[in-house]
Amino acid sequence: MSKNKILITGGCGFIGSRVIELLADSPHDLYIIDNLSTGSKENIPLHRVELAVCDIRSMEAYDYVQQIQPDYVIHLAAQIDVQTSIQAQQHDADINIMGTLNIIQACVRLASLRQFVFASTAAVYGNNKDLPLTEQSSTIPTSPYGQSKLVGEQYLALTNHLQGLPYAALRFANVYGKKSYAAGDVITSFWTKLKQNEAPIIFGDGEQTRDFIYVEDIAEALIEAMYVSTSGVYNISTNEQTSINDVLNIMNHLLDQNISSENKAERAGDIRDSRLANNKFVHHTTWTPEHTLKTGLQATMHHKNNQVKVENK
Ligand SMILES: NC(=O)c1ccc[n+]([C@@H]2O[C@H](COP(=O)([O-])OP(=O)(O)OC[C@H]3O[C@@H](n4cnc5c(N)ncnc54)[C@H](O)[C@@H]3O)[C@@H](O)[C@H]2O)c1
Numbered sequence: 001m002s003k004n005k006i007l008i009t010g011g012c013g014f015i016g017s018r019v020i021e022l023l024a025d026s027p028h029d030l031y032i033i034d035n036l037s038t039g040s041k042e043n044i045p046l047h048r049v050e051l052a053v054c055d056i057r058s059m060e061a062y063d064y065v066q067q068i069q070p071d072y073v074i075h076l077a078a079q080i081d082v083q084t085s086i087q088a089q090q091h092d093a094d095i096n097i098m099g100t101l102n103i104i105q106a107c108v109r110l111a112s113l114r115q116f117v118f119a120s121t122a123a124v125y126g127n128n129k130d131l132p133l134t135e136q137s138s139t140i141p142t143s144p145y146g147q148s149k150l151v152g153e154q155y156l157a158l159t160n161h162l163q164g165l166p167y168a169a170l171r172f173a174n175v176y177g178k179k180s181y182a183a184g185d186v187i188t189s190f191w192t193k194l195k196q197n198e199a200p201i202i203f204g205d206g207e208q209t210r211d212f213i214y215v216e217d218i219a220e221a222l223i224e225a226m227y228v229s230t231s232g233v234y235n236i237s238t239n240e241q242t243s244i245n246d247v248l249n250i251m252n253h254l255l256d257q258n259i260s261s262e263n264k265a266e267r268a269g270d271i272r273d274s275r276l277a278n279n280k281f282v283h284h285t286t287w288t289p290e291h292t293l294k295t296g297l298q299a300t301m302h303h304k305n306n307q308v309k310v311e312n313k
Pocket of ligand 1: 009010011012013014015016033034035036037038039040054055056057075076077078079080095099119120121122171172173174175176185
């Protein structure tokens with residue numbers, strides 16, 4: 001394997017640190033841009049990477065990209081919270097659109113660049129009910145977060161068209177796994193409540209469904225995406241649909257508990273159902289998701305607490 005320079009923006013975060021972990025044994029030189037707003041240095045092996053602590057919107061980040069001349073960029077740094085995006089739309093757009101554009105612009109004329117991998121989201125499909133959603137399905141975001149990620153994709157398509165920038169935009173389904181901080185995703189919030197013997201909060205009736213994908217599978221997809229030769233968008237998912245109530249049932253079962261949820265009103269911007277077809281990415285790569293929700297939850301809860309009941313499937 002030849003040695004390349006790989007830049008991961010947001011490399012100190014939940015998904016980025018997993019990508020770094022998978023690449024740590026490779027011959028590649030690894031670089032990170034991260035402002036540590038949600039990520040942490042403790043998530044990464046500092047001896048193995050060069051970390052530039054700066055904002056993706058800054059000139060400093062632009063100059064850093066120009067200076068290191070990466071072969072590959074995996075762009076993960078973002079404002080990721082849907083509710084924050086509703087309350088602070090300009091802040092969300094500033095990071096997710098202008099920050100992304102700054103990194104794209106820094107890459108445009110780099111002769112070295114072989115691929116720009118972008119973390120997009122199922123939120124670009126909004127409440128599209130035409131399940132399973134394919135890359136051809138209509139994009140009708142119901143949140144500023146979905147909108148800002150869609151604009152990031154569109155800038156990549158445009159830059160590919162105008163200046164030939166090769167890219168793969170990966171639309172992730174709902175990602176879960178071990179996190180070093182209490183994030184707002186449903187599995188982390190259930191875990192936080194369940195371990196304190198408290199009722200997990202469900203917004204709405206709990207019958208809304210999601211396509212949950214384990215972080216390890218996402219990290220592997222991001223690495224495979226570096227070598228995809230056809231620029232465009234790709235769904236990264238399990239193509240399985242599970243209700244929020246069923247997630248709670250599985251977690252209760254794995255913990256040998258039976259704690260009921262506390263149900264609150266549905267939140268603005270939340271999607272009712274989601275399932276993404278993944279055959280386009282599977283067709284273009286050797287990737288397939290390795291984890292079912294049950295095995296992924298077992299691994300997650302095993303990391304979080306060793307009291308999980310390990311079962312024979
Ligand atoms: N977690 C999910 O379920 C999910 C689903 C779909 C898409 N995504 C996308 O995957 C990517 C990674 O998400 P994550 O879950 O690891 O989030 P995360 O918050 O753990 O990681 C984001 C990282 O980016 C850094 N960052 C944030 N704003 C920055 C800025 N302005 N400049 C520089 N660094 C900045 C943070 O410090 C953090 O280390 C994001 O682009 C997100 O939109 C995540």
